[in-house]
Amino acid sequence: MKKKWIQYASILIVCVFVGLAIALLMKNLNLINVGDTSIQELQNQIIDYQKKNEDLNNRNTRLYEYLRELEEELASGRGESYLHIVEEKEQYALFAGLRAVKNAGVVITMTPLEGYQMQDAVVRQFVNELSALGAQAIAVNEERKVATTEIRTSQDMILVNGVSYARTEPFEIKAIIDPGKIDSYVVPYLLSISDNIKKQLSDDALTIAIRKDEHVLIPALNEDRIAYQMELLEPVE
Amino acid sequence: MTSQLTHKRILAMILVMIIGFSGGIFIKTMLRVGEGEDVDITAIRQANEALLEEKERYGALQAQNADLEDRKRILLRRFEDYEDTGGILSELRENAWLSGMTDVEGKGIVLTLDDKPDYDPLVDPIESVIHDSTVNYVVNLLWSGGARAVAFNGVRLTCVSEISCVGPVILCYGIRQMPPYVLEAIGPVDAMRDVLEKDSYLAHLTQSKIGIRFTVNTQEQMLLPSFSRTHDILPYINLLREP
Numbered sequence A: 001m002k003k004k005w006i007q008y009a010s011i012l013i014v015c016v017f018v019g020l021a022i023a024l025l026m027k028n029l030n031l032i033n034v035g036d037t038s039i040q041e042l043q044n045q046i047i048d049y050q051k052k053n054e055d056l057n058n059r060n061t062r063l064y065e066y067l068r069e070l071e072e073e074l075a076s077g078r079g080e081s082y083l084h085i086v087e088e089k090e091q092y093a094l095f096a097g098l099r100a101v102k103n104a105g106v107v108i109t110m111t112p113l114e115g116y117q118m119q120d121a122v123v124r125q126f127v128n129e130l131s132a133l134g135a136q137a138i139a140v141n142e143e144r145k146v147a148t149t150e151i152r153t154s155q156d157m158i159l160v161n162g163v164s165y166a167r168t169e170p171f172e173i174k175a176i177i178d179p180g181k182i183d184s185y186v187v188p189y190l191l192s193i194s195d196n197i198k199k200q201l202s203d204d205a206l207t208i209a210i211r212k213d214e215h216v217l218i219p220a221l222n223e224d225r226i227a228y229q230m231e232l233l234e235p236v237e
Numbered sequence B: 001m002t003s004q005l006t007h008k009r010i011l012a013m014i015l016v017m018i019i020g021f022s023g024g025i026f027i028k029t030m031l032r033v034g035e036g037e038d039v040d041i042t043a044i045r046q047a048n049e050a051l052l053e054e055k056e057r058y059g060a061l062q063a064q065n066a067d068l069e070d071r072k073r074i075l076l077r078r079f080e081d082y083e084d085t086g087g088i089l090s091e092l093r094e095n096a097w098l099s100g101m102t103d104v105e106g107k108g109i110v111l112t113l114d115d116k117p118d119y120d121p122l123v124d125p126i127e128s129v130i131h132d133s134t135v136n137y138v139v140n141l142l143w144s145g146g147a148r149a150v151a152f153n154g155v156r157l158t159c160v161s162e163i164s165c166v167g168p169v170i171l172c173y174g175i176r177q178m179p180p181y182v183l184e185a186i187g188p189v190d191a192m193r194d195v196l197e198k199d200s201y202l203a204h205l206t207q208s209k210i211g212i213r214f215t216v217n218t219q220e221q222m223l224l225p226s227f228s229r230t231h232d233i234l235p236y237i238n239l240l241r242e243p
Helices: A001-035 A041-078 A081-096 A120-132 A179-201 B001-033 B037-079 B083-099 B131-143 B191-199 B200-206
Strands: A101-112 A135-139 A151-154 A157-161 A163-166 A171-176 A206-219 B103-115 B148-151 B162-166 B169-172 B175-177 B179-188 B212-226
Touching: A001 A206, A001 B001, A001 B131, A041 A081, A041 B037, A081 B037, A081 B212, A101 A120, A101 A179, A120 A135, A120 A151, A120 A157, A120 A179, A120 B131, A120 B162, A120 B175, A135 A206, A151 B131, A163 B131, A171 A206, A179 A206, B001 B179, B103 B131, B103 B191, B131 B148, B131 B162, B131 B169, B131 B179, B131 B200, B148 B212, B179 B212, B200 B212
Parallel strands: none
Antiparallel strands: A101 A171, A101 A206, A135 A171, A151 A157, A157 A163, B103 B179, B103 B212, B148 B179, B162 B169, B169 B175
C-alpha cells in the first residue's frame, strides 16, 4: 500500500516537472517567434514605412487627379488637355534643372588663400549638406547641379559637369532653400560646417563666407552638358 | 530490504532536488513576468503586426502606382494623333527622362558597400563603417565614370537626392537605409569600373585593416525605377520660381 502511494506521488511530481518544463519551453518559443529585433528597431521601421507610404500616397493621389482631368477633357472634346501636359512637362523641366529658377537662399563663397588649392571634397561637402538641408536648386560657379553632376579634381582644376575651374580661384555655391529655415537653422548649421572644415585644413587655407540672399538666381543646365547625353539609357515604354 | 530502503531514499532525494529545481525556475519565471518581460513580448508582437500592415499598405500603393502610370501612358498615346500636342509629348518624355521620372533600362553595374564584419567601435577605425560621405563619394565616382542613371537601395537618384546621416543611420530622401548599401548604375561599364578600381580612397577603405566590403558586378541589362515610383516631385520644386 505504502509502495503504491510512493509510486503515485513520484508520477505526480514527475508530471508537475514535465508540465513546468513544457511551460518554460513554450515561453522560450514565444520569445523566438517574436524575433530578435528590438522594439526600438521595429518602431523605426514602422516610421520609415509610414513615411514611404505617405510619399507614395501623395504621388498616387496627384497622378489620379491628373488622369481624371485628362480623361474628362478628352471626353468633352474641349481640347484643353494639352495644358495639363504642358504643366507636367514644365514641372519635370524644373525638377531636372532645365529651367533657370529664383527665390530666397544662401550663397557660400570659398576663397583659397595664397598657396592653397581648393579641394573637391570641400565643395562636395557643402553641396551634400545643402542637399540634406532640403535645397531645391544648387549651382556651383553658375553650373547647375543636376542628378549626373560630378565634382572632382583633375590636377590644378576642379571639374563640375565637365567644366574646369582653377583650384586657386574662388568657388561660389548658391542654393534655393526654405526661406523659413535660413536664419534659424541653415546659416548657423553651415557656419558650424565651415568652422569644422577650417579646423581640419588650418586657418591659412581658405576663407569661407556664408550669407543669406533674398534673390538667389540659379541658371538652367547648359544644353551642351553631359547630362543631356542619354544614349546609354532606354526609356521603358 | 535495507538495499530497497536505500534505493527509495535516493529516489526521494532526486525527486526533492527536481522539485526544488523546478520551483526555482518557476519562481524566477514569475519574477521575470514581474519585471515586464511579457509586456515587452506583447509590445514586440504588436509592433511586428503594425509593421506588417505598413508593408502590405506599401505593396498595395506600389501596385496602385504601377496601374496609374500604365493608364497615364495609354492616355498620353491618344494625344499623339493630335498635331498640336505631338511636340509637347516628345518634350514631356525627354524632360521625364532627364529628371529621372521614367523607368530606364540599359547595361550597367551593381555595387554593394557594407560595414566591416563584426565592427567593434573600440578597436576598429571609424572608416570601417559606411558613412553618408562614403556613399556620396562613390556616387560622385560613378557620375565621373559617366553613369547616366543611378539608384541607391532601389530609389532613383535625382537633382535633389540627398544622402545624409543622423547618428549612425544613413538617410536617402529622409528614409533610413540599412547595409548592405546597393548602388545600381547604368552607363559605360568599362569606364565606371575603371574609375572605381583605380580610386585610391576606395582601395584604402577595402584593405583588411579598414575592412569595408565592396563588390562590383556587371549587368547586361538592368532596370532602374523612376523617381515617381516612390515619390511625388511637387514637394521638391515648390520653392522654385521662374525668373
